[in-house]
Amino acid sequence: MTFGEYIREHREALKSQDRRFSVRQVAQRIGVEPAYLSKIERGDVAPPSEAKIRALAEELDEDPDVLLAMAGKVSSDLQEIIRKRPQLFADLIRQLKSAPDHAILRIARDVRDGDW
Amino acid sequence: MIELLNNQLTYRFPEVHQKAGCSIDFQRTLRIPDDNREYPLPPGLGRFPVEHVDDFANKLPDTWRTHGGVFIPMYQSEALWINFSGDYPCAIKIAAGKINAVSGEPWSNGLSADPQDYAVIPEQPWLDGFNVSEDFIRQFVAMPLGEGFTAEEQITGTAEHGGLQIIVYPMKHDVYVEHFERTVQADMDYLDMPMFSRTVCESAAPDMGLAPGGLMRQEIYEDEYGIDAWDQDNGFRCFVHLANSAQYLAITGHKPPHTPPTANDYTSAGLPWFDYYSDAKALSGSDTLGKLTSVAAKVIEKGKGLLPDNEPVHPKTVKIISKGNVVRDGEF
Numbered sequence: 001m002t003f004g005e006y007i008r009e010h011r012e013a014l015k016s017q018d019r020r021f022s023v024r025q026v027a028q029r030i031g032v033e034p035a036y037l038s039k040i041e042r043g044d045v046a047p048p049s050e051a052k053i054r055a056l057a058e059e060l061d062e063d064p065d066v067l068l069a070m071a072g073k074v075s076s077d078l079q080e081i082i083r084k085r086p087q088l089f090a091d092l093i094r095q096l097k098s099a100p101d102h103a104i105l106r107i108a109r110d111v112r113d114g115d116w
Numbered sequence: 117m118i119e120l121l122n123n124q125l126t127y128r129f130p131e132v133h134q135k136a137g138c139s140i141d142f143q144r145t146l147r148i149p150d151d152n153r154e155y156p157l158p159p160g161l162g163r164f165p166v167e168h169v170d171d172f173a174n175k176l177p178d179t180w181r182t183h184g185g186v187f188i189p190m191y192q193s194e195a196l197w198i199n200f201s202g203d204y205p206c207a208i209k210i211a212a213g214k215i216n217a218v219s220g221e222p223w224s225n226g227l228s229a230d231p232q233d234y235a236v237i238p239e240q241p242w243l244d245g246f247n248v249s250e251d252f253i254r255q256f257v258a259m260p261l262g263e264g265f266t267a268e269e270q271i272t273g274t275a276e277h278g279g280l281q282i283i284v285y286p287m288k289h290d291v292y293v294e295h296f297e298r299t300v301q302a303d304m305d306y307l308d309m310p311m312f313s314r315t316v317c318e319s320a321a322p323d324m325g326l327a328p329g330g331l332m333r334q335e336i337y338e339d340e341y342g343i344d345a346w347d348q349d350n351g352f353r354c355f356v357h358l359a360n361s362a363q364y365l366a367i368t369g370h371k372p373p374h375t376p377p378t379a380n381d382y383t384s385a386g387l388p389w390f391d392y393y394s395d396a397k398a399l400s401g402s403d404t405l406g407k408l409t410s411v412a413a414k415v416i417e418k419g420k421g422l423l424p425d426n427e428p429v430h431p432k433t434v435k436i437i438s439k440g441n442v443v444r445d446g447e448f
Contacts, residue, residue, distance in 0.1 A: 102130035111118040111125065112170060113353045114184030116214075116281070 003070040008041035010060050021060075030055040047071035118352050120186060123163040125354055127206070129286040132350050136286040138202030138237055142166065142188055142356070145244075146376045147195040148255055148330035149428050150412035155332050156434050157244065157390040160444050161376055164188040164196065167368060169357065175367045176357075177323075183279075185355035189364030189372035190258035190324060193411070193423070197244040197256065198280075200237040205287040205295075207339070207346040209234040210243060212256065212326035213268025214277045218247045218336055220404030222272075223281060225351070229343040232399055234285075236339050239396050242444070246328050246408065247336050249401030254328035257411050258358055264418075266325030270408050278323035280356040285346040295341070324358040328408045333391065335398035378425040389431040393438045 001009075015021035027037040030052055039045045047053065053071055057064035068075050074082075082089045096104055119126045129136035143160035166186050173181050180187070190196065200208060207227055209216065214223035219233035227234050235243060245253035246267060259265035261275040269275050287295075339345075361372035383389075412423040437444060 100130075101134075108117070108119060111120055111168065111186055111354055112184040113118075114182050114355065116183045116277070116355050 001070075002043050003047045003067070003072075004041045004043040006067075006070055007056060007060070010062060011041075014060065026056075026059055030059055047073070050076060118354055120166055120168060123166045124201075125166070125186070125282070127284045127286075127352055129347070129350050129352075132286045132347050133204065133289045133292055135204045136206075136289075136292070137204055138200060138206045138208075138284060138286075140208070140282060140284075141199045141201075143197045143199050143242075144373060144376055145195050145197055146379050146382050147193060147257060147425070148332055149379055149426050150255075150257075150330040150410050150423060151426065151428050152331060152410075153428055154252065155330060155379075155389070155429075156431055157332065157334065157392060157444060158195070158197075158379070159382075159388065159390065160197065160199065162373070164190070164373065165370065166356075172367050179323075180357050183355040183357065185357065187357035187359045187364075189359050189361040191361045191372075191375055192260060192324070193257060194361075194376065195255050195257050195329060197242055199242050200235070200240060202237060205292065205341065205345070206237050207234045207285045207287075208237060208240075209283045209285075211281040212246070213261075213266050213272075213275075213279065214281055215267045215271050216402075217243065217245070217256075217267075217405075218399065218402065220247075220271070220402035225283060225353070226348055227285065227343055227346055229339070231402070232339055234339070235336055236341070239337050239340070239394070241392065242334075243336070244332055244334050246405045247399065247402050248328065248331070248406045248408070250398055251333060251335050252401065253332050253334045253336070254405070254408065254410060255330050255332055256326045257329035258324045259327040259411060260360070261323045261325045265327040265411055265414050267328060267405065267408055268325050271404060275323075275325070278325035279358050280326065281353065282356060283351050283353040285348050285351040287341065287345050288347040291341065291345045324360055326358070327411050327414075328405070329411050331410075335394070335396075337394065337396040338399055340396065379429045380425065380427050383429040383431055386433060388433040388435045390435050390437055390444050392444075393436060 011021050011026055023038050024034045027034040050073055053067050054064045057067045117128055124139045124141040126139045127137050142164040144162050144164055145158045148155040148158055166188050169176060169180050169185055169187055211217060211223045216233045219231045221233060245255040248254045261278045268277060364372045412426055415423045
C-alpha cells in the first residue's frame with residue numbers, strides 16, 4: 001500500500017464516524033490546500049514534508065515514524081543520531097535486519113535484575 | 117524484558133505472545149488512619165518517580181547494585197499503592213522485604229497455588245497492602261529498616277532486604293489463544309479495561325521497608341484460570357528499592373514529590389474515597405500477615421506515644437468503581 005492510499009484509507013475510516021475528517025477539514029487543520037491533500041492521497045504528487053507528515057500522524061492518530069517510513073523518509077531526530085556515529089548505526093541496523101522483534105526489543109534499555 | 121518508561125515498569129514478553137505484557141506503577145496516596153476501623157480505598161495522587169539503580173550506582177549502597185532494579189523516594193510513614201495496567205492476563209507476585217504480600221510466605225521465584233501467592237491482572241486492578249484477612253488488607257506504609265516495624269522484621273526477626281520485589285509471569289500462549297482469541301469478543305469488558313494509575317514505592321539509603329498500616333477494604337481475587345495457565349519459564353523480576361526522600365535528593369539531585377495530604381485534610385476538603393466492586397471470588401487472608409502489629413500499635417508498644425496524623429476520618433464521598441471504570445485519581 002502506498003503512503004497516499006494508507007492516508008486515504010485511514011482518513012475515510014475516521015470520516016465514516018466523524019465528518020470532521022473530510023479532505024477539506026483535515027487539510028485545513030494540517031495547513032495545506034484540500035486539492036494538495038487530495039493529490040497526495042491519489043499519489044499524484046510525492047508525500048509532503050516531515051512536518052506535514054507529523055501533523056497528519058497526529059490528526060489521524062497514527063505513529064509518525066510509521067508514516068515517515070511509508071513516505072520513504074527518516075525522521076530528522078533519527079538522522080541526527082545516525083549522523084553522529086554513521087558507521088556504528090549503519091552496522092547495527094544491518095546486523096538487526098533479520099532479527100526477530102523480541103531480539104530487537106531486548107536492545108532497548110531494560111531494568112537490570114540482579115542477585116537477590 | 118522490563119523497561120522503565122514514564123515512571124512505570126513496562127513488562128513485555130514478545131517470545132510468548134505479541135500482546136503479552138503489562139505495566140506497573142507506584143501511586144502516591146494518603147495514609148489511612150491506623151485505628152482498626154475499616155476504610156475505603158484512598159485516591160491515587162500521581163506516580164512516584166522511579167529511577168534506575170544503575171544510573172546512580174556510585175551513590176548507592178553495594179547491596180542495591182547487587183540487587184539491580186529501580187528505586188523510588190518515600191517519606192517515613194508515607195503510604196503507596198501498586199497499580200497494575202494491561203489487557204493480557206499476567207500473574208504478579210509481590211513481596212515486601214521478601215515476604216509475600218498475599219500469602220505471608222518467604223520469597224520464592226515460582227508461583228504457588230495453595231495458598232495462592234499471587235494476583236491476576238487485569239482482574240486485580242491494584243494492591244494497597246498486606247492480605248491480612250478476606251476482604252481486608254493493611255496499607256503499605258514505608259518505615260526505616262531496623263526499627264522493627266516492617267513485615268519483614270516482624271516475621272523473620274531481621275532487617276535484611278527491605279524494598280519491594282515483583283515478578284510477573286504472562287499467561288501461556290496457548291491458554292491465551294484458547295480463552296481470548298477463539299472466543300471472539302466474548303469478554304471485551306476485560307480487554308477494553310482502561311489503564312488507571314495507582315502507585316507503590318519502596319525506600320532505601322538507609323533502606324526502608326513496608327510495614328502494615330491501617331485497615332482497608334480490598335479483595336485479592338482467586339485465580340480463575342488455575343496455576344497451569346501461567347508461563348513460569350518466562351517471568352521477569354524487579355527489585356524496587358525504597359529511598360528515604362531526604363536522601364533521594366542527595367542521590368539524584370531531584371526533589372522528591374511533596375508530602376501527601378493527611379487523611380483528615382483530604383476528607384475535610386470533601387474529596388472522594390473509592391470502593392471497588394467485582395464478582396470475582398476473594399482469597400482468604402494470610403494467618404501470618406493477619407498476626408502482624410500495625411505501625412500505630414507498634415509505636416504505642418515501643419512507648420513512643422501516638423502515631424502523628426492518625427485521627428479517625430469519616431469519608432462522606434465514596435465513589436463506587438467497577439471493572440471498566442477503574443480510575444481512582446484524587447486531586448488535592
